[in-house]
Each structure stands twice: as structure tokens, then as C-alpha cells.
Amino acid sequence: MSAIRSAAPATGAAVRAALSGRRRDTVGIAFQVLLLASLLFSLAVLLVLIVDVLGRALPVFADRGFGFLTSPLSSNPAKAGVFQGIIGTAVLGLLVAILAFPLGLATAIYLEEYAEDTRFTRLVQINIRNLAGVPSVVYGLLGLSVFVALFDAIDGNGNGRTILAGGATLAVLVLPIVIITSIEALRAVPISIREAGYGVGASRWEVTRKLVLPSAAPGILTGTVLALSRALGETAPLVIAGAVLGSFSGLTFGTLFTGSYTALPMIVYDWSRRPQEAFRADAAAAIVVLLAITLFANGIAILLRNRSERTW
Amino acid sequence: MAQASPAIVAGFSLRGSVVRRRRERIVRTVLLSAALATILISAFIIETVLVEALSFLGEIDLGQLFGIGWFPRRGIFDVATIMIGTLIVTAIAMVIATPIGLASAIYLSEYAAPRVRRIVKPILEILAGIPSVVIGFFALTVLTPGLIRPLFEDANTFNLAAAGVGVGILSVPLVASVAEDAMRAVPVSLREASYGLGARKITTSLRVVFPAAVSGIVAALILATSRAIGETMVVAVAAGAPQARTFNPLDPGGTMTSAMVTLATGSDQVTGDTAAFQSLFFVGLLLFLVTLVLNVLGDAFVRRARQRY
Numbered sequence: 001m002s003a004i005r006s007a008a009p010a011t012g013a014a015v016r017a018a019l020s021g022r023r024r025d026t027v028g029i030a031f032q033v034l035l036l037a038s039l040l041f042s043l044a045v046l047l048v049l050i051v052d053v054l055g056r057a058l059p060v061f062a063d064r065g066f067g068f069l070t071s072p073l074s075s076n077p078a079k080a081g082v083f084q085g086i087i088g089t090a091v092l093g094l095l096v097a098i099l100a101f102p103l104g105l106a107t108a109i110y111l112e113e114y115a116e117d118t119r120f121t122r123l124v125q126i127n128i129r130n131l132a133g134v135p136s137v138v139y140g141l142l143g144l145s146v147f148v149a150l151f152d153a154i155d156g157n158g159n160g161r162t163i164l165a166g167g168a169t170l171a172v173l174v175l176p177i178v179i180i181t182s183i184e185a186l187r188a189v190p191i192s193i194r195e196a197g198y199g200v201g202a203s204r205w206e207v208t209r210k211l212v213l214p215s216a217a218p219g220i221l222t223g224t225v226l227a228l229s230r231a232l233g234e235t236a237p238l239v240i241a242g243a244v245l246g247s248f249s250g251l252t253f254g255t256l257f258t259g260s261y262t263a264l265p266m267i268v269y270d271w272s273r274r275p276q277e278a279f280r281a282d283a284a285a286a287i288v289v290l291l292a293i294t295l296f297a298n299g300i301a302i303l304l305r306n307r308s309e310r311t312w
Numbered sequence: 313m314a315q316a317s318p319a320i321v322a323g324f325s326l327r328g329s330v331v332r333r334r335r336e337r338i339v340r341t342v343l344l345s346a347a348l349a350t351i352l353i354s355a356f357i358i359e360t361v362l363v364e365a366l367s368f369l370g371e372i373d374l375g376q377l378f379g380i381g382w383f384p385r386r387g388i389f390d391v392a393t394i395m396i397g398t399l400i401v402t403a404i405a406m407v408i409a410t411p412i413g414l415a416s417a418i419y420l421s422e423y424a425a426p427r428v429r430r431i432v433k434p435i436l437e438i439l440a441g442i443p444s445v446v447i448g449f450f451a452l453t454v455l456t457p458g459l460i461r462p463l464f465e466d467a468n469t470f471n472l473a474a475a476g477v478g479v480g481i482l483s484v485p486l487v488a489s490v491a492e493d494a495m496r497a498v499p500v501s502l503r504e505a506s507y508g509l510g511a512r513k514i515t516t517s518l519r520v521v522f523p524a525a526v527s528g529i530v531a532a533l534i535l536a537t538s539r540a541i542g543e544t545m546v547v548a549v550a551a552g553a554p555q556a557r558t559f560n561p562l563d564p565g566g567t568m569t570s571a572m573v574t575l576a577t578g579s580d581q582v583t584g585d586t587a588a589f590q591s592l593f594f595v596g597l598l599l600f601l602v603t604l605v606l607n608v609l610g611d612a613f614v615r616r617a618r619q620r621y
Contacts, residue, residue, distance in 0.1 A: 028514045032423060038415030039432060042439050045481050049442070049450045056453075106346035114343055124347050126611075127354050133535070133607035134600065135542025137572050138357065141596045145360040172353055179350070203332060205339045226441075233443025236544035236569065240576045240592070265445045265545075272449045272549050280453065287446050298441040302434050 053291070056284035068285055073247035073267070077278035080247070080271075082286050088163060088243070088263040089232055089293065091256065095167025096174060096231045101224050103171075104178030108220075111179075112186040113208050132176035140240025143169025148242055155258065161242030163261040169241045170234060174227040181223025185216040222305045229297035233290065235265040245270045264290040361600055364593030371587050381556035382571055384588035393557040394595065397472060398541055398567040400559070401551070404476025405483055405540040410533060412480075413487025417532075420488065421495035422517045440485035448549030451478030456550065460562070470552030470564035478546040483536040490535060494528020494617050495521050531613035538606035542599065544569035568599045 060068055064081070071081025107128075115121040147168045152160030189212050197207035213220075239245065244260045264286060271283035372389070379388035416436065420429055456474040460467045467473065498521050506516040522529070547570040554566025554574065566574065575592045 025512060025514075028512050031514045031517075032419075035415045035419035035423060038412045039419050041412050042416065042481075042484055043435050046435060046439055046442075048454065049446070052450070052454050053446075103346050103349060106343050107350055110340075110343035110347045114340055115347070124350060128350055129611055130604060130607055131350065131354060133538060133603060133610075134357065135544070135569060135603055137542070137544050137569050138361070138596050138600050140572075140576075141364075141593060142353075142357050142360055145364065145593075146356055175350065175353070203328070203336050205336055229441055233441075233445070235443070235445045236548075236573055239573050242576075245577050265443055268443075268445050268449060269545065269549060272445075272452060283449060284453075287449060290443060291446065294441060294443060295438065298438060302437060306430075 050291075053284045053287050056281050057288045060281050060285040061288075068282075069289070072249070073262070075247055077271075077274075077276055077282050080279075080282055082264060082267055082289055084248075084262050085264040085267040085286065086289065087256075088261045088266075089290075091163055091261075092167050092170055092263055093228055093232050095164065096171045096228060097224070099168060099171035100175050100178050100227065100231075104175050104224075104227075105182050105220060107175075107179045108182035108186060109208060109213075112183050113204065113212065128176050128179050132180060136173055136234055137236040137240060139169055139173040140237035142172065143237055143241030159258070161244075161260065162258055164257055166238050166241055166243055166261060166263070169237050170231040173234065173237055174231045177227040177230065178224055181226065182216075182220045185219025185223065186212060188219060189215045218304055218307070222301045225297050225301040225304070229294045229301070232263075232297070233265055233294050235263075235269050238263055238266055239269070264293070357600070361593050361597045364590050365597040368587060368590035368594045371590065382554035382566065384575060384591050387587065389587075389591050389594075390557055391598070394554050394566055394568045394571045396557065396559060397547075397551075397554055397565045397570075400472050400561050400565070401476045401479055401543075401547055401567050402537060402540045404473060404561065405479035405543075406533070406537060408477055408480025409483035409487050409536055409540070413484045413532070413536070414491055414529065416484065416488040417491035417495060417529075418517055418522070421492045422513070422521060436485040436488055439481070440489075442482075443545075444482060444543060445545040445549060447478045447482050448475075448546040451475055451546055451550035464562050467562040468552075468564050470550065471562050472547075472551045472565045473561040475547040475551035475567075476561065478550055479540045479543045482543060482546065483540050486539055487532045487536045490532035490614070491525070491529045494525040494532065497528065497617065498524045525617065527613045527617035531610045531617060534606055534610035534613060538603045538610065541567075541606070542569060542603050544573055548573045568595050571595055572599075 064071075068081045069086065070083050071079060072083050073085075074080040107124075111121065111125065115124075143165060147165035148160040150160065151162055151165045154160075155162075193211050193215060194207050197211045202210070243266050244262045245266055248260050248262070268283050268286045268290060271279045271286060274280075372387070376387055377389050377391050379390040381388065381390055382393040420433065424432060451474040452470070455477050456467065456469065456471060459477065460471060460474050464473075502520055502524055503516055506520045511520070544567075547567045551566060551570065552564035554571045555564065558565050572592055572595050575588065575595075
């Protein structure tokens with residue numbers, strides 16, 4: 001305030017200072033720090049989680065090296081490995097991709113490119129949004145009473161708890177995600193591209209296949225990869241739909257589709273429940289393998305999306 | 313068309329070749345059947361769960377639904393036990409996820425520079441992509457000995473509190489992303505009007521943007537609640553199995569979801585057409601109905617938020 005009373009040339013600076021508020025906005029700054037701290041909470045959790053798991057897993061990898069990856073399950077924690085889990089997870093991922101991608105993409109194309117805005121279309125849309133919110137254990141029930149029963153009937157010996165039933169269950173689980181992300185990718189393609197196609201006499205399918213799909217491909221791919229990584233981390237539906245919890249022999253290539261199976265998250269669940277401390281370390285090592293796969297998939301998806309983000 | 317230029321149409325049809333038209337029809341039919349398959353999936357879920365749940369209710373004496381705890385093997389299906397477990401876990405989860413998720417959303421939407429956003433957002437996405445069984449392991453091996461036990465000495469190795477915190481961590485990204493979308497949808501003009509009146513940034517964020525985005529924020533919280541109720545593996549790993557009825561978050565216990573997983577595995581493994589096996593579907597029906605109501609409600613709020621501007 002003393003500045004205002006002083007010589008004339010200083011007045012401009014004083015007015016500017018008074019207007020821009022020399023008074024420090026303590027509340028505002030505290031608020032901003034609080035917000036940032038909340039955001040950093042997620043980062044901290046992520047860091048602690050990864051450091052903790054790595055710390056537990058390192059001795060296992062140091063002791064066993066690649067042996068951990070290539071040995072089968074065992075009730076002896078010093079011998080148990082995740083080989084069957086890696087095979088199971090890989091095959092499940094393949095099955096989900098084969099089943100969910102075409103079905104999801106076809107549904108998305110129908111809803112976005114073909115369907116008129118009828119009551120039926122809206123019913124399908126609402127239904128898909130609700131399916132996306134159904135808890136994953138409930139899909140396990142569906143897998144148990146539809147897919148397992150189906151393969152029971154095919155097999156004849158009541159041995160329907162195969163990897164095919166598990167893969168179908170996971171595919172149905174992520175189908176809504178594939179559909180919703182594909183719809184968003186299709187919707188982002190400007191209408192002018194379609195009109196250009198119709199203008200030169202292309203049919204609806206020709207426009208969709210040759211113009212719309214190539215433009216929407218990165219977005220569709222991103223959604224599919226995200227859905228896949230979600231499927232690979234799912235445990236609950238597999239538990240219900242009969243993946244094996246505990247050690248078993250088998251999962252060789254001869255009985256891959258007809259015998260018992262397991263997956264990495266199932267192994268993590270099984271080992272982390274066991275009382276022996278050695279199995280905790282094994283569980284951490286299995287988590288490292290699982291995270292390597294899912295985070296890799298997620299990373300690819302995020303990268304793909306950031307690259308393909310274009311404005312028309 | 314035909315009346316306008318009969319001379320042209322006489323030898324040439326504008327409808328294109330027969331082969332091409334047939335192909336269009338086939339494609340449309342294939343795509344339509346894919347869409348119908350999604351309806352079929354819902355029908356199958358409802359049919360499966362409903363039929364088995366009703367047959368469960370028909371098989372047992374209704375008095376068996378009330379008792380001292382959740383002991384399916386002994387024929388005691390005290391639904392209140394697993395409902396209370398679900399309530400405890402969900403409440404703790406939302407106490408964690410609501411402030412942290414909303415604060416993250418405000419920061420990302422109102423404060424973060426585009427460059428910061430680009431770096432920070434993937435962190436939330438990675439957290440969202442971590443399998444829940446891994447968060448369960450984290451809750452069991454880090455949260456319980458590192459956070460719950462130091463605070464409450466008499467906490468069990470397996471306890472509902474750690475599971476609740478774990479589910480909360482899992483729900484933060486969902487709350488943050490839905491709420492952020494809602495706040496970013498608030499027109500800039502509202503913020504400019506607020507600044508024009510001399511409001512500070514904090515005032516603008518909390519008194520203008522937040523109320524304007526309230527539908528979307530409510531939607532975020534409802535959807536996260538539904539997700540927390542449906543979360544399974546964190547609870548199954550970190551809280552043990554449902555047992556005697558308990559209101560204490562420091563006790564081991566179970567939710568509707570973890571009760572289902574325990575029924576399908578381990579010491580409680582039950583197969584065949586016993587009542588215990590069918591109780592799986594009964595719990596599934598309860599879970600399905602509760603989450604369905606919440607999802608429909610959340611969806612309504614999301615759409616209201618979108619229509620506003």
C-alpha cells in the first residue's frame with residue numbers, strides 16, 4: 001500500500017500488483033496440492049505393488065531361472081512352475097480373439113452402419129451396455145451351465161471342463177467391451193467418407209469394408225487388445241467354469257482341448273492362498289509373468305491409440 | 313424414377329446387379345445375427361441363473377436362509393452374512409475411491425496441462441488394467457501387514473478391511489475416468505463466466521464445474537459401487553471365506569462374489585445337484601439383480617449428463 005503513496009512512476013506497477021493479487025492464494029494452492037496428492041496415490045500404489053512383487057519374485061527367478069517358466073505345477077513349492085499356466089493363458093487368449101473379435105466387430109458394424117433407429121436396435125444397445133456391467137463371476141455361471149454342459153454332451157464322458165469351455169466363457173465376458181470400443185471407432189469415421197463412397201456408386205457393404213473399416217481399424221484393434229488383456233487377467237469366471245485349481249498332470253498337446261487346464265491368474269490365486277511362505281514367493285513370480293503379459297498388451301493398446309488419434 | 317425416365321430404365325436397372333444385391337442381403341443377415349447373439353447371451357444368463365436359483369429355493373426349507381453364518385456344506389445359507397460382507401467391503405472401497413477418484417478427475421480436467429495429462433492418464437489406465445487377483449495378493453501381502461495390522465492390532469491375517477481397501481484402489485480409475493469425462497463436457501463458457509466475476513480457480517472448480525457435472529459424477533460413483541459389489545478375486549484372496557456372521561471388518565469373511573468362488577473351489581467344493589451347488593446360482597441371481605439395478609441407474613445419470621449441454 002505504501003507504493004501507491006510514493007512517486008508517480010511507480011503507480012502502474014502498484015496497480016498491476018494489486019490487481020493480480022499479491023496476496024497468496026493459500027487455500028487454492030493447498031487444494032491443488034491435495035488434488036495432485038490424490039493422483040500420486042495411484043502412482044504410489046502402482047510403484048509399491050510392482051516393487052513388492054518384484055522383490056518377492058526375484059529370489060525365485062534367481063534360483064530357478066527359466067526353470068520356473070518351463071516346469072509344470074507341483075505341490076512342492078521349490079519345484080512348481082507355471083508352464084501349464086502360460087500355455088493355458090496363451091490358448092485362452094487365442095480362443096477369445098477368435099470368438100469375440102468377429103462376433104463383436106460384426107455386431108458393432110450392424111449397429112453403427114446398418115441398423116435403423118428402431119425399438120429393436122435400442123434394445124440391443126441397452127442390452128450390450130448392461131452386459132458390460134454384469135459381474136464376471138456371473139459369466140462363470142453362464143460358462144458352467146451352457147458351455148461346460150455343451151462340451152459335456154459332446155465329450156460323452158461328462159468331462160466338459162475344458163479349455164474350450166473356458167475360452168468361450170471369457171469370450172462372452174469381453175464381447176461387450178469389443179462391441180462398445182468398436183462402435184466408438186466406427187463412429188469416429190466422418191460421414192463424408194461414407195458419402196464419398198456412395199457417391200461413386202458403392203454399396204453399403206463396399207463402403208463399410210473398403211472405406212470405413214480401414215479408417216476405424218486402429219481404434220478397433222486397440223479395443224480388442226484391451227479386451228484381450230482384460231480376459232487374460234480374469235480369474236473368477238474360470239474358477240466357476242471349472243479350470244483346475246491346484247496341481248495336475250497333463251495339458252500336453254494331445255489333450256490340450258479335451259483335458260484339464262489352468263491359467264496364470266488361477267495359479268496366482270491358488271498359490272497365494274497356501275500357507276507355505278515359499279508358495280507366496282512362487283505366487284509373486286507368477287504375478288510377474290502375468291503382469292508382463294497383460295501390461296505388455298495394455299501398453300501396445302495405449303500406444304496404438306495415441307498414434308492413431310487423428311482429427312478429421 | 314421410373315416415371316421420370318422410362319427410356320433409360322427400360323433396358324437398365326438402377327438397382328444394380330443381382331449378385332451384388334444378394335451379397336448385400338447376405339452380409340446384412342450375418343451382421344444382424346451377430347447382434348441377435350448378444351440378446352441370446354443375456355437370455356441365457358437370465359434363464360440359467362433364474363431356473364437354478366428357483367430350484368434351489370424349492371429344494372431347501374426357507375428357514376435355511378437364516379442362521380448363524382454362511383455354511384453351505386451344513387445347509388445353512390444365511391444370506392445376511394454375505395450381504396453384510398458385501399456391504400462392508402463396498403463401503404470401505406467407496407470411502408477410498410470417492411475422494412481419490414474425484415480429486416484425480418478434478419486435477420485432470422481443470423488443472424493438468426495437456427502434457428501432464430498425457431503422462432498421467434496412462435498411469436490410471438495401467439492401474440485399471442492390473443488383474444484383480446494381483447490386487448488381492450497386494451492386499452494380503454502388503455495392505456494387511458503394512459497398513460491394517462499397524463492400525464488395528466487384532467486384525468486377522470485375512471480380513472474384510474484389506475479387501476475393501478484393495479477394491480477401492482481398483483475402483484479409483486473408474487471413478488476418475490467417468491467423472492473426468494463429465495467435467496470436461498462442461499462448456500468453457502461457464503468457467504469463463506466464473507472467472508469474469510473474479511472467482512478463483514478453486515471456486516470455479518468446486519462451485520461451477522463440479523455442480524454442472526454432478527450427473528456424471530453421480531454416475532461415476534454408482535458405476536464404481538456396482539463394480540465394487542461385483543469384484544471377486546480381491547476379496548477371495550485377501551478376506552478368506554465367508555463364515556460366521558460378522559460386522560467386524562477386521563474379521564475374515566466373504567461377500568456374495570467370494571462366496572460363489574469358495575463354493576466352486578477348495579474345501580467347499582461342491583458338485584452335482586446338491587443344494588449347496590445350486591446356492592451358487594441363487595447368490596448369482598442376487599448379485600445380478602443388485603448390479604443390474606445400479607447399472608441401469610448409473611446409465612440413466614450418464615445420459616442425463618450428456619443431454620444437459
